Amino acid sequence: MDALVISVVSEDAYFKLGVMSLVNQHWEGGTNQLCIATDDRPYFDLCFDFHKEVVVISASLLLRRCPSLIVSSHQWGDIYIPFNCRRYRLTQIEKKLAKILEIALGKIINEADLNLFITNGEIRGYQQLSQTEFLIMTFIGQGLDCYLISKKINRSPKTIRTHYRSASRKLGFDNRADFFRFAKYISKNNQGVINTLCL
Structure with missing residues (x-):
């Protein structure tokens, strides 16, 4: 029996209770169990970081x-x-959470390379970041402005x-501060491939 280990990072107890309530409500894992990770546990399958x-x-x-990803040409890390x-x-x-749980249960991922899954629209109805958009986001996360980025990539x-x-x-x-905070986080955790999903 496979357990999904979920971690919720927040000082707000209401956020933690709310997310866990929504996860329990939308869980369709059958015999798969849900396990709530304690704050000191370093290992998780799914982490909600507020x-x-x-x-x-x-x-x-x-x-x-998806065991076939092991033989993929890319070295995959976490997905953000x-x-x-x-x-x-x-x-x-709730819609976003339901899609996240579908991915966690392996209902969306097929045997194709994860690169195709993210960049070529295997998640139908959601536009994913292009290579250039992802590159620009990581540069912004590193603190570069549009003029320095334009010189770097010749655009x-x-x-x-x-x-x-x-x-x-x-x-x-919908605001620059939120985008910059996310871009900074992604630029620190970038494995050289698009590792961001837009849901």
């Missing part, structure tokens, strides 16, 4: 759900999903701003 406004799906969970729930209604949060500042707006819209951020 400080960084991100959900992390661990690489070990993805490899357990923006989870800024302050500006969303409960129904929108105009106007093009950089367009890619930034597009990435911000796809990720669901």
Whole structure:
């Protein structure tokens, strides 16, 4: 019997209780058990981090759900999903959570390379970041402005701003501070491939 280990990082007890209540409500794991990780436990399958406004799906969970990824040409790490729930209604949060749980249960991931899963629209109905948008987001997370980025990748500042707006819209951020916080987190955890899902 496989258990899904969930961690919720927040000082707010109501956030923790709310997320766990929603996870229990939308759980369709059958015989799979849910296990709530304590704050001091370093291992998790799924982590809701309210400080960084991100959900992390661990690489070990993805490899357990889809063993063919082990022979993939890429070295996959964790997958990051923006989870800024302050500006969303409960129904929108529930839809996002249901998709996250589908991924955690391996219902969406097929035997294809995870790169195709993220970049070529295997999650139907959700536009994913392009290579350029992801690259610009990581540069922004490193503290570079659009003029430095434009010199680095040989594109105009106007093009950089367009890619930034597009990435911000796809990720669901409506202000620069939230986008920058997420971009900074991703730039620190980048494995050289697109590891962000837009849901």
